[in-house]
Amino acid sequence: MEKQGIHTSQSDNTNLHQEEHYVDENLRSIQTIAGGGPPKIADLKAMPLMVRMFGYVIIAIIVLMGLTAVAVSFM
Numbered sequence: 075m076e077k078q079g080i081h082t083s084q085s086d087n088t089n090l091h092q093e094e095h096y097v098d099e100n101l102r103s104i105q106t107i108a109g110g111g112p113p114k115i116a117d118l119k120a121m122p123l124m125v126r127m128f129g130y131v132i133i134a135i136i137v138l139m140g141l142t143a144v145a146v147s148f149m
Contacts, residue, residue, distance in 0.1 A: 118126050
């Protein structure tokens with residue numbers, strides 16, 4: 075029998091997991107492996123020269139853009 079008052083496109087609000095932050099314990103190790111573990115800070119000194127130079131150029135561009143924005147805002 076169909077429930078009265080429910081349209082076919084509306085959900086009946088039945089959740090598979092009642093907890094808001096549900097973590098399946100069987101999948102926790104797979105999620106850690108797939109995610110690569112917790113985020114780590116990049117150590118530029120341990121990287122090859124070309125990667126370090128690229129990183130330093132990106133950081134310099136970001137700093138110059140910030141300084142340019144500050145200088146333009148005062149003009």
